[in-house]
Amino acid sequence: MKKVRHVLGISGGKDSAALAIYMKDQYPHLDVEYYTCDTGKELEETYQLITNLEIYLGKKITLLRAADGSNEDPFDHYLKMYGGYLPSSNSRWCTRKLKLDPFEKFVGDDPVISYVGIRGDEEREGYISRKTNIQSIFPFRKNIWSEDVIDKVLANSNIKNIQDLYISLANPSKKSNFLDLLRQPISPNFTQAQKLKLLLDTNTKELNALVFAFLKTTSYPLANEVSFDLIDNEDVLIRADIFRILEESGVGVPEYYKQVDFEVNGKKGQYARSRSGCFFCFFQQKIEWVWLYEQHPDRFSKAMEYEKDGFTWNQEETLSELIKPERIQSIKEEYLKRIVSKKNKIKSPYLIDILSEAEEEGCASCFI
Ligand code: SF4
Numbered sequence: 001m002k003k004v005r006h007v008l009g010i011s012g013g014k015d016s017a018a019l020a021i022y023m024k025d026q027y028p029h030l031d032v033e034y035y036t037c038d039t040g041k042e043l044e045e046t047y048q049l050i051t052n053l054e055i056y057l058g059k060k061i062t063l064l065r066a067a068d069g070s071n072e073d074p075f076d077h078y079l080k081m082y083g084g085y086l087p088s089s090n091s092r093w094c095t096r097k098l099k100l101d102p103f104e105k106f107v108g109d110d111p112v113i114s115y116v117g118i119r120g121d122e123e124r125e126g127y128i129s130r131k132t133n134i135q136s137i138f139p140f141r142k143n144i145w146s147e148d149v150i151d152k153v154l155a156n157s158n159i160k161n162i163q164d165l166y167i168s169l170a171n172p173s174k175k176s177n178f179l180d181l182l183r184q185p186i187s188p189n190f191t192q193a194q195k196l197k198l199l200l201d202t203n204t205k206e207l208n209a210l211v212f213a214f215l216k217t218t219s220y221p222l223a224n225e226v227s228f229d230l231i232d233n234e235d236v237l238i239r240a241d242i243f244r245i246l247e248e249s250g251v252g253v254p255e256y257y258k259q260v261d262f263e264v265n266g267k268k269g270q271y272a273r274s275r276s277g278c279f280f281c282f283f284q285q286k287i288e289w290v291w292l293y294e295q296h297p298d299r300f301s302k303a304m305e306y307e308k309d310g311f312t313w314n315q316e317e318t319l320s321e322l323i324k325p326e327r328i329q330s331i332k333e334e335y336l337k338r339i340v341s342k343k344n345k346i347k348s349p350y351l352i353d354i355l356s357e358a359e360e361e362g363c364a365s366c367f368i
Contacts, residue, residue, distance in 0.1 A: 001224040007107065008115045010036040010053065010061055012046035012276035014253060015117035017053055018245040019139065022237070023115060024057055026139075027229055032115070035062040035106060037099045040073025041278040043296065045255040052251045064102040074098050075278065079306075086311045088282050104131055111221035113137055120236035135221045137230060140237040142200050144230055145211055153214050154192050156185045165213050178202050204234045260295060264332040269339065271332075279303065282313050286322065287335040289314075293323050 008023060010016050023032050034057060036050055054061055066074040078097045079086070087094040107114075112134045118124060119140045125147050129136070136146045143150070153162060163182050181199055186192050199207045208231035215222045222228060237245075246253045256273040263269070271291045275283070279292060280303035293300040304319045312318050321327060 001226075002111050004111045004113060004221050004224045005033060005107065006030055006113045006115070007033045007035060009103065010034055010050060012036065012042055012049060012254070013117075014242050014246060014257060014276075015119060015140070017049055017251060017254075018237075018242040019115060019117035020053055020057060021245050021249045021251060022139065026233075030229070033062065034059065035064055035103070037064045037066070037102050039075045039094070039098045039278050040065075041075045041280065042276070043256055043273075043279050043299070046276055049251070049254045056249055056251050062106070064106055066098045066102045084309050084311055086282070086306060086313060088315075094278070104129070104134070107131075107134060109133055111135075111224050113221055115139060119238055119242065121238035132219065133221060139230060139233055139235070142204060142234070142236050143196060144208065144233060149211065149215070149220070150192070150196055152218075153211055154186065154195055159183060159185060162210065162214060165217075166210055169209060169213060176202055176206075178206055205232055208232070260291070262294075262332060264329055264336065267333075267336055269332065269336045271335070280306065280313060285335075286314075286331045289319070289322055290328055290331050293328075 008016070008020055010020060020032075020034055023030065034053075050061055067077040070077040072080070075094065075098060078093065082093055085091070085093075110133060114129075114134055114136050116136050116138050117140060118138050120142060135149075138144050138146070145153075152158060159182065163179065166179060166182060178199065181195065181202060184190060184195065186195055212222065212228055212231050217223070243253060254276065256276075259270040259272045261268060261270055271287050273284070273288050273291055275281070277283070279296065279299040284292075289300075292303070300319070300323075303313065307313065307318055307320075314322070317327075322331070
């Protein structure tokens with residue numbers, strides 16, 4: 001059996017930071033390698049978070065830099081290669097070049113378990129590597145497995161195999177309806193998601209043990225492990241838990257999540273940044289651009305410098321148009337209206353919950 005590496009990427013966001021703390025606290029004997037991909041364009045708060053985390057974890061976080069050896073920042077290096085073509089949600093060369101490629105180089109061909117901080121209150125699926133030697137695990141969710149693994153385990157064509165495997169496992173609780181559920185084929189009236197939820201609700205640990213036993217018959221990285229502590233994990237962590245972990249550990253919540261007061265037309269509001277990543281990230285909302293302009297004017301000016309030769313960060317307007325006083329006012333007014341209507345719907349006192357839509361848009365590599 002090959003030696004399996006356990007890795008955890010720190011994006012600079014709250015969820016991956018909290019996951020690093022959680023893994024150290026819950027699984028102290030697991031030798032987790034922490035890494036971060038530096039684009040060269042992060043906010044100062046991100047670097048501070050990484051320093052705080054290193055102190056808490058008691059180990060170095062490996063800094064991965066694309067285009068190592070170039071005399072430019074990784075982002076600038078690749079921007080030049082792309083002829084000044086700014087990345088966008090439709091053409092996200094930055095994630096591939098600055099995050100995924102350095103990560104895949106870092107792990108090479110070793111079998112790797114990559115821990116990802118997608119929370120129990122999120123709908124999105126994580127990044128599934130194109131490389132078969134990298135397997136993602138999601139400790140904050142009830143379902144810790146990636147979609148590709150669940151697809152294989154619960155495939156109708158695998159029912160006989162999985163049922164035999166279940167029966168062969170020591171101590172299956174035969175009185176439960178777990179086995180009946182396993183036997184039930186997926187159909188338009190009984191979807192894979194429904195089947196998975198029922199199995200998890202019936203017995204999470206049993207399902208995890210079964211998936212692990214199944215993986216042992218495959219070439220997935222976990223096939224190389226004799227045991228895997230996370231099969232006993234039944235924790236589900238949501239947004240409030242993440243803030244609690246960060247505060248209680250002393251690592252702290254990255255400064256950019258902290259709400260700042262503003263006033264527009266006599267009305268008071270608060271804004272913050274909802275995510276980590278490059279300060280000029282095209283995924284940010286208009287109000288976050290205004291936040292950047294007002295809270296980090298130097299960074300905003302730098303973002304403006306990239307807008308040339310017809311390339312812009314936003315499709316509808318340039319940054320110089322966005323910061324016209326009347327435009328800032330309308331962005332703030334619009335934002336306040338949205339907050340009020342969302343507050344009425346979700347009844348959460350946390351601004352971060354209201355910003356959650358924005359938070360979930362984007363890529364797992366940059367924002368978790
Ligand atoms: S944070 Fe945004 S701009 Fe930076 S690499 Fe990620 S997607 Fe690209």
